[in-house]
Amino acid sequence: MIDQTALATEIKRLIKAAGPMPVWRYMELCLGHPEHGYYVTRDPLGREGDFTTSPEISQMFGELLGLWSASVWKAADEPQTLRLIEIGPGRGTMMADALRALRVLPILYQSLSVHLVEINPVLRQKQQTLLAGIRNIHWHDSFEDVPEGPAVILANEYFDVLPIHQAIKRETGWHERVIEIGASGELVFGVAADPIPGFEALLPPLARLSPPGAVFEWRPDTEILKIASRVRDQGGAALIIDYGHLRSDVGDTFQAIASHSYADPLQHPGRADLTAHVDFDALGRAAESIGARAHGPVTQGAFLKRLGIETRALSLMAKATPQVSEDIAGALQRLTGEGRGAMGSMFKVIGVSDPKIETLVALSDDTDREAERRQGTHG
Numbered sequence: 001m002i003d004q005t006a007l008a009t010e011i012k013r014l015i016k017a018a019g020p021m022p023v024w025r026y027m028e029l030c031l032g033h034p035e036h037g038y039y040v041t042r043d044p045l046g047r048e049g050d051f052t053t054s055p056e057i058s059q060m061f062g063e064l065l066g067l068w069s070a071s072v073w074k075a076a077d078e079p080q081t082l083r084l085i086e087i088g089p090g091r092g093t094m095m096a097d098a099l100r101a102l103r104v105l106p107i108l109y110q111s112l113s114v115h116l117v118e119i120n121p122v123l124r125q126k127q128q129t130l131l132a133g134i135r136n137i138h139w140h141d142s143f144e145d146v147p148e149g150p151a152v153i154l155a156n157e158y159f160d161v162l163p164i165h166q167a168i169k170r171e172t173g174w175h176e177r178v179i180e181i182g183a184s185g186e187l188v189f190g191v192a193a194d195p196i197p198g199f200e201a202l203l204p205p206l207a208r209l210s211p212p213g214a215v216f217e218w219r220p221d222t223e224i225l226k227i228a229s230r231v232r233d234q235g236g237a238a239l240i241i242d243y244g245h246l247r248s249d250v251g252d253t254f255q256a257i258a259s260h261s262y263a264d265p266l267q268h269p270g271r272a273d274l275t276a277h278v279d280f281d282a283l284g285r286a287a288e289s290i291g292a293r294a295h296g297p298v299t300q301g302a303f304l305k306r307l308g309i310e311t312r313a314l315s316l317m318a319k320a321t322p323q324v325s326e327d328i329a330g331a332l333q334r335l336t337g338e339g340r341g342a343m344g345s346m347f348k349v350i351g352v353s354d355p356k357i358e359t360l361v362a363l364s365d366d367t368d369r370e371a372e373r374r375q376g377t378h379g
């Protein structure tokens, strides 16, 4: 079936004019095209939408992130003003829950300014409605627009939507994966004619040994370096939560999600979420390469349990009806458990801080490599 979205027409025009399009450019256009991009035109979250995220599953998630933010404030010697920044805040649910939890610390709460970095006008409107009444709150089009100062930076399911490159191993070397126009006029995957010079030497040792046909994915370090240099120079820490792998390795994780199911990424460009797993190893290395400190990564399940999610669930259940209590138990399992539909080991968490902060609460990584080994590298 030939796709007829306006964006498909535009992408084909660009391919005809300039030749095959690298996967990262295709992903960039599908998600961020100023008129037709997926993240510019809609609220994709929730049962009626395409996917559900941790903050939408339970209030416990945002509450615990609020308390984790307080622990960073303490570790940073309680600065008089703290910027609480969220990148890609969805409906604003996580920030609302975090701020409610932070009210228990009036000195910190009074010192906060809240900054939401969001490109999506539909979601920005929802955030403004939900967070109406919060003092000292600001919206920004880009992270660089947030004023200077010590900060806690939160990003849940943000990195997976940042465009990736893919390279495929052939007998001739590693070639960039591209999108081109097939015999019937449809969008199809292809590979660039020439190999990428010197690519193999840049790969992690595991990936170098892979057979022809293997796919290696990578994201430019631009976003993580912006975050890491900010906390290195101005103090504080960032927390990045997403699905992904602890160690860099080969694997094709480029996927489309629509109506809570996998879809063909080349069908209906601009109408499905396009994502790829996050390489947490690469994030940590990039942050440390410029002198920030990386903490973890650990699995989401371990992180939330160390922050006390089980105790919080019990206290909510004690006041709830049997039906609500069952929902809370279900949410706990989904956020921290393993296996189908559960996010406990599929999702990982990494902290990046000012190097003066030696440890971040719940982010020592000792036990989690074991979970990754059991699950396989590309969980």
Ligand SMILES: C[S@@+](CC[C@H](N)C(=O)[O-])C[C@H]1O[C@@H](n2cnc3c(N)ncnc32)[C@H](O)[C@@H]1O
Pocket (backbone or CB within 6 Å): 032, 039, 045, 053, 054, 055, 056, 087, 088, 089, 090, 091, 094, 117, 118, 119, 120, 123, 141, 155, 156, 157, 158, 161
């Ligand atoms: C997968 S959603 C996650 C939403 C939210 N963090 C949650 O967990 O529910 C991705 C979020 O990132 C936003 N986003 C996508 N690209 C962005 C960009 N380049 N800059 C800032 N926000 C972006 C989307 O509009 C959305 O709010």
